[in-house]
Amino acid sequence: MATELTVQSEKAFQKLKLVFCLAPWDSQVQRCPPKYSNTQQPHIFTNPKAKASKRTKRWYKDVGLGFKTPKSAIEGTYIDKKCPFTGTVSIRGRILTGTVVSTKMHRTIIIRRDYLHYIPKYNRYEKRHKNLAAHVSPAFRVQEGDIVTVGQCRPLSKTVRFNVVKVASAKGKAKAFTKF
Numbered sequence: 001m002a003t004e005l006t007v008q009s010e011k012a013f014q015k016l017k018l019v020f021c022l023a024p025w026d027s028q029v030q031r032c033p034p035k036y037s038n039t040q041q042p043h044i045f046t047n048p049k050a051k052a053s054k055r056t057k058r059w060y061k062d063v064g065l066g067f068k069t070p071k072s073a074i075e076g077t078y079i080d081k082k083c084p085f086t087g088t089v090s091i092r093g094r095i096l097t098g099t100v101v102s103t104k105m106h107r108t109i110i111i112r113r114d115y116l117h118y119i120p121k122y123n124r125y126e127k128r129h130k131n132l133a134a135h136v137s138p139a140f141r142v143q144e145g146d147i148v149t150v151g152q153c154r155p156l157s158k159t160v161r162f163n164v165v166k167v168a169s170a171k172g173k174a175k176a177f178t179k180f
Helices: 002-015 071-075
Strands: 019-022 029-032 095-105 108-119 124-135 147-152 162-168
Touching: 095 124, 108 147, 124 147
Parallel strands: 124 162
Antiparallel strands: 019 029, 095 108, 095 147, 108 124, 147 162
C-alpha cells in the first residue's frame, strides 16, 4: 500500500501546473509547482546567517487527551497546516471512533460510525450508520477497514470538522456493521 500511495501522490504531483521560479541563492531557473514553491513550517525561524546543522529544525506539539505524537510526525518532512501534531489545529470537543470507508480524497477520509436506534413500538433496535469526513495527517498511513479515532476541531472545510489522532489497523470489511 505504501508504494501505491507514493505512486498516487507522484501522479498528483505531476498533474500540477508547473511554473518557473528563481531560487534566491541560485541564478538557475528551476521548475516548481506553485503549491510547493515555498513550503516551510511557519513556527521555525530560518536564519540565513546561521551555520548549517545536520539536524533540521522541526516543530511539533502534543495534542493532549492521552494521544501520543507519532514518530512520523516528529521525524517527517511533510508540511500540513491542518495536522493536529505539526499544524495550527487544536483538538477540542468530541472524540469519536469509526471505520475507514474511503481514502479517495487528498488527506481526507470518510469514516463510518455504526449505532443502534431503538423503536419503542416494536421494542427492538434497528441498525443505522452515519458517514463522517475527517482530515488525515500525512503522519498516518490509513487503509480502508482501519479503525480510527478522530477528535473535533475547528471547521477545516465545508464538510470536515474532525482530525484523525489515532489509527488502529484492523482486518475485515469496511462496510460490515460493527458496534464501535
